[in-house]
Amino acid sequence: MQDCLTLTVPDNTGKQRLDAFCTSKLHNMTRSKFKAGIQSVQLNGKPAKLSASVQSGDVINVVWNNPVPETLVPEQIPLSVLFENEDVLVVNKPAGMVTHPAAGNWTGTLVQALAYYRLHTSPIRDELSLRIAGETEPNSFTRLLRAGIVHRLDKDTSGVLITARNAAAESCLKEAFKQRHTEKYYLALLQGIPEQPSGIIETSIFRDGRTRIRFAASADLSKGKYARSRYKVLNIYGNCALVLFKIDTGRTHQIRLHARFIGCPVVGDSLYGKKNAALKQYGLMLHAYRLRLRLPAQQEPSTFTAPVPQRFLSALAVLRNARNTHSI
Numbered sequence: 001m002q003d004c005l006t007l008t009v010p011d012n013t014g015k016q017r018l019d020a021f022c023t024s025k026l027h028n029m030t031r032s033k034f035k036a037g038i039q040s041v042q043l044n045g046k047p048a049k050l051s052a053s054v055q056s057g058d059v060i061n062v063v064w065n066n067p068v069p070e071t072l073v074p075e076q077i078p079l080s081v082l083f084e085n086e087d088v089l090v091v092n093k094p095a096g097m098v099t100h101p102a103a104g105n106w107t108g109t110l111v112q113a114l115a116y117y118r119l120h121t122s123p124i125r126d127e128l129s130l131r132i133a134g135e136t137e138p139n140s141f142t143r144l145l146r147a148g149i150v151h152r153l154d155k156d157t158s159g160v161l162i163t164a165r166n167a168a169a170e171s172c173l174k175e176a177f178k179q180r181h182t183e184k185y186y187l188a189l190l191q192g193i194p195e196q197p198s199g200i201i202e203t204s205i206f207r208d209g210r211t212r213i214r215f216a217a218s219a220d221l222s223k224g225k226y227a228r229s230r231y232k233v234l235n236i237y238g239n240c241a242l243v244l245f246k247i248d249t250g251r252t253h254q255i256r257l258h259a260r261f262i263g264c265p266v267v268g269d270s271l272y273g274k275k276n277a278a279l280k281q282y283g284l285m286l287h288a289y290r291l292r293l294r295l296p297a298q299q300e301p302s303t304f305t306a307p308v309p310q311r312f313l314s315a316l317a318v319l320r321n322a323r324n325t326h327s328i
Contacts, residue, residue, distance in 0.1 A: 010270035126165035159288025189285035192264030237319035
Protein backbone atom coordinates (compact mmCIF):
# COMPACT_ATOMS: atom_id res chain seq x y z
CA MET A 1 0.00 0.00 0.00
CA GLN A 2 1.34 3.43 -0.92
CA ASP A 3 0.99 6.27 1.56
CA CYS A 4 1.26 9.98 0.81
CA LEU A 5 2.64 11.85 3.80
CA THR A 6 3.16 15.57 4.32
CA LEU A 7 5.45 16.71 7.13
CA THR A 8 6.20 20.30 8.13
CA VAL A 9 9.46 21.00 9.93
CA PRO A 10 8.57 22.80 13.20
CA ASP A 11 9.93 26.17 14.21
CA ASN A 12 13.22 26.21 16.09
CA THR A 13 14.40 23.05 14.32
CA GLY A 14 18.06 23.04 13.39
CA LYS A 15 19.31 21.73 10.06
CA GLN A 16 19.20 17.95 9.69
CA ARG A 17 19.00 15.31 6.98
CA LEU A 18 15.62 14.86 5.37
CA ASP A 19 15.50 11.11 6.04
CA ALA A 20 16.54 11.59 9.68
CA PHE A 21 13.75 14.11 10.26
CA CYS A 22 11.11 11.93 8.57
CA THR A 23 11.97 8.81 10.54
CA SER A 24 11.96 10.77 13.79
CA LYS A 25 8.31 11.59 13.12
CA LEU A 26 7.24 8.04 12.22
CA HIS A 27 6.74 5.57 15.06
CA ASN A 28 9.13 2.58 15.09
CA MET A 29 10.67 3.65 11.78
CA THR A 30 14.37 3.26 10.98
CA ARG A 31 16.20 5.10 8.22
CA SER A 32 16.96 1.85 6.43
CA LYS A 33 13.29 0.77 6.50
CA PHE A 34 12.20 4.22 5.36
CA LYS A 35 14.74 4.21 2.51
CA ALA A 36 13.63 0.75 1.37
CA GLY A 37 9.99 1.82 1.04
CA ILE A 38 10.49 5.27 -0.47
CA GLN A 39 8.79 5.92 -3.83
CA SER A 40 9.30 9.66 -4.23
CA VAL A 41 10.09 12.69 -2.09
CA GLN A 42 9.65 16.43 -2.59
CA LEU A 43 11.04 19.28 -0.53
CA ASN A 44 9.01 22.49 -0.79
CA GLY A 45 7.41 21.19 -3.99
CA LYS A 46 10.62 20.10 -5.74
CA PRO A 47 12.18 16.60 -6.06
CA ALA A 48 14.80 16.02 -3.37
CA LYS A 49 17.27 13.40 -2.17
CA LEU A 50 17.00 11.72 1.22
CA SER A 51 20.34 13.31 2.12
CA ALA A 52 19.01 16.85 1.56
CA SER A 53 19.09 19.24 4.51
CA VAL A 54 15.82 20.49 6.00
CA GLN A 55 15.11 23.33 8.41
CA SER A 56 12.28 25.22 10.08
CA GLY A 57 9.28 25.81 7.83
CA ASP A 58 10.20 23.28 5.15
CA VAL A 59 7.38 21.11 3.80
CA ILE A 60 8.20 17.51 2.86
CA ASN A 61 5.91 15.39 0.68
CA VAL A 62 6.68 11.69 0.62
CA VAL A 63 5.19 8.77 -1.27
CA TRP A 64 6.33 5.46 0.14
CA ASN A 65 5.32 1.84 0.40
CA ASN A 66 4.01 1.37 3.91
CA PRO A 67 2.21 -1.98 4.10
CA VAL A 68 -0.69 -2.23 6.53
CA PRO A 69 -0.04 -4.89 9.21
CA GLU A 70 -2.06 -8.08 8.84
CA THR A 71 -3.08 -8.37 12.49
CA LEU A 72 -3.47 -6.04 15.46
CA VAL A 73 -0.72 -6.77 17.97
CA PRO A 74 -1.43 -5.51 21.53
CA GLU A 75 1.42 -3.43 22.94
CA GLN A 76 2.33 -2.98 26.59
CA ILE A 77 2.16 0.81 26.68
CA PRO A 78 1.36 2.47 30.03
CA LEU A 79 -2.18 3.86 30.28
CA SER A 80 -3.76 6.23 32.79
CA VAL A 81 -7.29 4.87 33.25
CA LEU A 82 -9.76 7.40 34.65
CA PHE A 83 -12.84 5.17 34.70
CA GLU A 84 -14.11 1.85 33.39
CA ASN A 85 -17.26 -0.23 33.53
CA GLU A 86 -18.84 -2.89 31.31
CA ASP A 87 -19.56 -0.34 28.56
CA VAL A 88 -16.79 2.25 28.49
CA LEU A 89 -13.12 2.78 29.19
CA VAL A 90 -12.02 6.37 29.84
CA VAL A 91 -8.32 7.23 29.69
CA ASN A 92 -6.06 10.24 30.07
CA LYS A 93 -4.24 10.13 26.73
CA PRO A 94 -0.66 11.39 26.97
CA ALA A 95 0.73 13.98 24.59
CA GLY A 96 2.70 12.34 21.80
CA MET A 97 0.41 9.30 21.42
CA VAL A 98 -1.60 8.82 18.22
CA THR A 99 -5.22 7.84 18.89
CA HIS A 100 -5.64 5.13 16.27
CA PRO A 101 -3.44 3.52 13.58
CA ALA A 102 -3.09 5.39 10.29
CA ALA A 103 -0.52 5.97 7.59
CA GLY A 104 2.90 6.36 9.16
CA ASN A 105 1.64 5.26 12.59
CA TRP A 106 0.54 1.64 12.29
CA THR A 107 1.90 0.79 15.75
CA GLY A 108 2.39 2.48 19.12
CA THR A 109 -1.09 4.02 19.17
CA LEU A 110 -3.79 4.17 21.81
CA VAL A 111 -5.59 1.30 20.06
CA GLN A 112 -2.64 -1.06 20.61
CA ALA A 113 -2.29 0.13 24.22
CA LEU A 114 -6.02 -0.42 24.85
CA ALA A 115 -5.86 -3.87 23.29
CA TYR A 116 -3.13 -4.92 25.74
CA TYR A 117 -4.97 -3.39 28.70
CA ARG A 118 -8.20 -5.17 27.78
CA LEU A 119 -6.49 -8.53 27.37
CA HIS A 120 -3.95 -8.48 30.22
CA THR A 121 -4.70 -5.80 32.82
CA SER A 122 -8.37 -4.87 33.07
CA PRO A 123 -10.56 -6.85 35.46
CA ILE A 124 -13.31 -6.67 32.84
CA ARG A 125 -13.25 -8.95 29.79
CA ASP A 126 -15.31 -7.00 27.31
CA GLU A 127 -16.66 -7.74 23.86
CA LEU A 128 -13.76 -6.02 22.11
CA SER A 129 -11.13 -7.94 24.07
CA LEU A 130 -12.73 -11.19 22.90
CA ARG A 131 -12.70 -9.92 19.32
CA ILE A 132 -9.03 -8.94 19.54
CA ALA A 133 -8.10 -12.31 20.99
CA GLY A 134 -10.09 -14.14 18.35
CA GLU A 135 -9.19 -12.12 15.24
CA THR A 136 -5.89 -13.73 14.20
CA GLU A 137 -6.64 -14.24 10.52
CA PRO A 138 -4.69 -12.23 7.90
CA ASN A 139 -6.15 -8.78 7.17
CA SER A 140 -7.94 -8.60 10.53
CA PHE A 141 -5.99 -5.42 11.31
CA THR A 142 -8.30 -3.22 9.23
CA ARG A 143 -11.33 -4.60 11.09
CA LEU A 144 -9.84 -3.70 14.47
CA LEU A 145 -7.77 -0.55 13.89
CA ARG A 146 -10.48 1.71 15.35
CA ALA A 147 -11.90 -0.78 17.80
CA GLY A 148 -14.02 1.16 20.31
CA ILE A 149 -12.78 4.59 19.19
CA VAL A 150 -15.67 7.09 19.09
CA HIS A 151 -13.71 10.37 19.05
CA ARG A 152 -10.07 11.36 18.87
CA LEU A 153 -7.48 13.82 20.12
CA ASP A 154 -4.57 15.16 18.08
CA LYS A 155 -1.29 13.35 18.67
CA ASP A 156 0.21 16.16 20.76
CA THR A 157 -2.99 16.92 22.69
CA SER A 158 -3.37 15.17 26.04
CA GLY A 159 -6.44 14.51 28.14
CA VAL A 160 -9.80 12.79 28.50
CA LEU A 161 -10.72 10.27 25.83
CA ILE A 162 -13.63 7.84 26.13
CA THR A 163 -13.75 4.51 24.28
CA ALA A 164 -16.48 1.87 23.92
CA ARG A 165 -16.21 -1.72 25.15
CA ASN A 166 -18.93 -3.26 23.00
CA ALA A 167 -20.87 -2.58 19.81
CA ALA A 168 -23.97 -1.24 21.58
CA ALA A 169 -21.94 1.23 23.64
CA GLU A 170 -19.98 2.28 20.56
CA SER A 171 -23.19 3.09 18.69
CA CYS A 172 -24.58 5.01 21.68
CA LEU A 173 -21.44 7.08 22.17
CA LYS A 174 -21.01 7.85 18.48
CA GLU A 175 -24.57 9.14 18.39
CA ALA A 176 -23.94 11.32 21.45
CA PHE A 177 -20.94 12.96 19.76
CA LYS A 178 -22.77 13.29 16.45
CA GLN A 179 -25.77 14.97 18.07
CA ARG A 180 -23.46 17.11 20.27
CA HIS A 181 -24.90 15.73 23.47
CA THR A 182 -21.50 16.15 25.09
CA GLU A 183 -19.69 18.93 26.91
CA LYS A 184 -15.98 19.16 26.07
CA TYR A 185 -13.61 21.48 27.93
CA TYR A 186 -9.97 22.13 27.09
CA LEU A 187 -7.15 24.00 28.78
CA ALA A 188 -4.84 25.93 26.49
CA LEU A 189 -1.87 28.19 27.07
CA LEU A 190 -2.00 30.93 24.46
CA GLN A 191 0.74 33.11 23.03
CA GLY A 192 -0.94 36.45 23.45
CA ILE A 193 -3.90 37.76 25.44
CA PRO A 194 -7.45 37.75 23.99
CA GLU A 195 -8.99 41.21 23.71
CA GLN A 196 -12.01 40.11 25.78
CA PRO A 197 -11.78 38.01 28.98
CA SER A 198 -14.47 35.68 27.59
CA GLY A 199 -16.32 35.22 24.36
CA ILE A 200 -17.60 33.05 21.53
CA ILE A 201 -15.63 32.33 18.37
CA GLU A 202 -17.61 31.37 15.25
CA THR A 203 -15.91 30.53 11.96
CA SER A 204 -15.90 28.10 9.10
CA ILE A 205 -13.08 25.55 8.98
CA PHE A 206 -11.73 24.04 5.77
CA ARG A 207 -8.57 22.46 4.40
CA ASP A 208 -5.69 24.74 3.57
CA GLY A 209 -5.15 24.40 -0.18
CA ARG A 210 -1.36 24.58 0.17
CA THR A 211 -0.85 21.46 2.30
CA ARG A 212 -3.06 18.55 3.32
CA ILE A 213 -2.11 18.59 7.01
CA ARG A 214 -3.20 22.18 7.66
CA PHE A 215 -6.65 23.67 7.97
CA ALA A 216 -7.82 27.28 7.90
CA ALA A 217 -10.54 29.31 9.62
CA SER A 218 -12.58 32.12 8.15
CA ALA A 219 -15.30 34.50 9.30
CA ASP A 220 -17.06 33.62 6.04
CA LEU A 221 -19.31 30.79 7.25
CA SER A 222 -20.07 29.67 3.69
CA LYS A 223 -16.53 28.44 3.05
CA GLY A 224 -16.45 25.18 4.99
CA LYS A 225 -17.81 23.48 8.09
CA TYR A 226 -19.28 25.65 10.84
CA ALA A 227 -17.28 25.71 14.09
CA ARG A 228 -18.06 27.40 17.43
CA SER A 229 -15.91 27.67 20.55
CA ARG A 230 -16.50 29.45 23.85
CA TYR A 231 -13.57 30.63 25.93
CA LYS A 232 -12.72 32.19 29.28
CA VAL A 233 -9.34 33.60 30.28
CA LEU A 234 -8.30 32.10 33.63
CA ASN A 235 -4.93 33.77 34.21
CA ILE A 236 -2.50 36.07 32.43
CA TYR A 237 1.26 35.47 32.53
CA GLY A 238 3.00 38.39 30.85
CA ASN A 239 2.16 37.97 27.17
CA CYS A 240 0.63 34.49 27.65
CA ALA A 241 -2.84 33.53 28.83
CA LEU A 242 -4.21 30.33 30.35
CA VAL A 243 -7.63 29.84 28.75
CA LEU A 244 -10.50 27.40 29.25
CA PHE A 245 -12.26 26.47 26.00
CA LYS A 246 -15.63 24.78 25.60
CA ILE A 247 -16.22 23.54 22.07
CA ASP A 248 -19.75 23.30 20.72
CA THR A 249 -18.58 21.59 17.53
CA GLY A 250 -15.79 19.08 17.04
CA ARG A 251 -13.84 20.12 13.94
CA THR A 252 -10.28 19.06 13.18
CA HIS A 253 -7.77 21.42 14.89
CA GLN A 254 -10.71 23.58 16.04
CA ILE A 255 -9.20 25.13 19.17
CA ARG A 256 -5.81 25.59 17.53
CA LEU A 257 -7.42 27.39 14.60
CA HIS A 258 -9.75 29.48 16.75
CA ALA A 259 -6.90 30.55 19.02
CA ARG A 260 -4.95 31.65 15.95
CA PHE A 261 -8.08 33.33 14.54
CA ILE A 262 -8.22 35.69 17.55
CA GLY A 263 -4.50 36.38 17.27
CA CYS A 264 -3.40 34.20 20.19
CA PRO A 265 -2.17 30.82 18.90
CA VAL A 266 -1.62 27.89 21.25
CA VAL A 267 1.91 27.81 22.65
CA GLY A 268 3.96 25.05 21.03
CA ASP A 269 1.73 24.74 17.97
CA SER A 270 4.13 23.99 15.11
CA LEU A 271 1.38 24.30 12.48
CA TYR A 272 -0.39 27.49 13.52
CA GLY A 273 1.71 29.04 16.27
CA LYS A 274 4.54 31.43 16.97
CA LYS A 275 8.05 30.84 18.27
CA ASN A 276 8.48 30.88 22.05
CA ALA A 277 12.03 29.86 22.95
CA ALA A 278 11.35 29.86 26.70
CA LEU A 279 8.55 27.29 26.38
CA LYS A 280 9.49 25.23 23.31
CA GLN A 281 10.51 22.19 25.38
CA TYR A 282 6.93 21.70 26.65
CA GLY A 283 5.34 21.02 23.26
CA LEU A 284 1.73 21.75 22.34
CA MET A 285 0.01 23.35 25.33
CA LEU A 286 -3.46 21.93 24.76
CA HIS A 287 -5.19 19.52 27.16
CA ALA A 288 -8.65 17.92 27.02
CA TYR A 289 -9.49 18.74 30.61
CA ARG A 290 -13.07 17.60 31.11
CA LEU A 291 -15.73 15.56 29.31
CA ARG A 292 -19.37 15.38 30.37
CA LEU A 293 -21.90 13.04 28.75
CA ARG A 294 -24.50 10.41 29.54
CA LEU A 295 -23.09 6.89 29.52
CA PRO A 296 -24.99 3.98 27.94
CA ALA A 297 -27.81 2.67 30.14
CA GLN A 298 -27.50 5.60 32.56
CA GLN A 299 -30.03 8.37 33.15
CA GLU A 300 -27.76 11.10 34.52
CA PRO A 301 -24.64 12.48 32.81
CA SER A 302 -21.18 11.60 34.08
CA THR A 303 -18.18 13.93 34.23
CA PHE A 304 -14.57 12.85 33.68
CA THR A 305 -11.60 15.09 34.40
CA ALA A 306 -7.95 14.62 33.44
CA PRO A 307 -5.56 16.32 35.88
CA VAL A 308 -3.52 19.24 34.58
CA PRO A 309 -0.41 17.59 33.06
CA GLN A 310 3.10 18.16 34.32
CA ARG A 311 4.16 20.02 31.17
CA PHE A 312 1.52 22.66 31.95
CA LEU A 313 2.61 22.94 35.58
CA SER A 314 6.25 23.31 34.55
CA ALA A 315 5.51 25.91 31.87
CA LEU A 316 3.30 27.93 34.21
CA ALA A 317 6.03 27.83 36.86
CA VAL A 318 8.46 29.33 34.34
CA LEU A 319 5.97 32.08 33.57
CA ARG A 320 5.18 32.73 37.24
CA ASN A 321 8.85 33.21 37.96
CA ALA A 322 8.75 36.18 35.63
CA ARG A 323 6.57 37.83 38.33
CA ASN A 324 4.00 39.16 35.92
CA THR A 325 0.99 36.95 36.69
CA HIS A 326 -2.50 38.12 37.51
CA SER A 327 -5.92 36.51 37.57
CA ILE A 328 -9.01 37.54 35.65
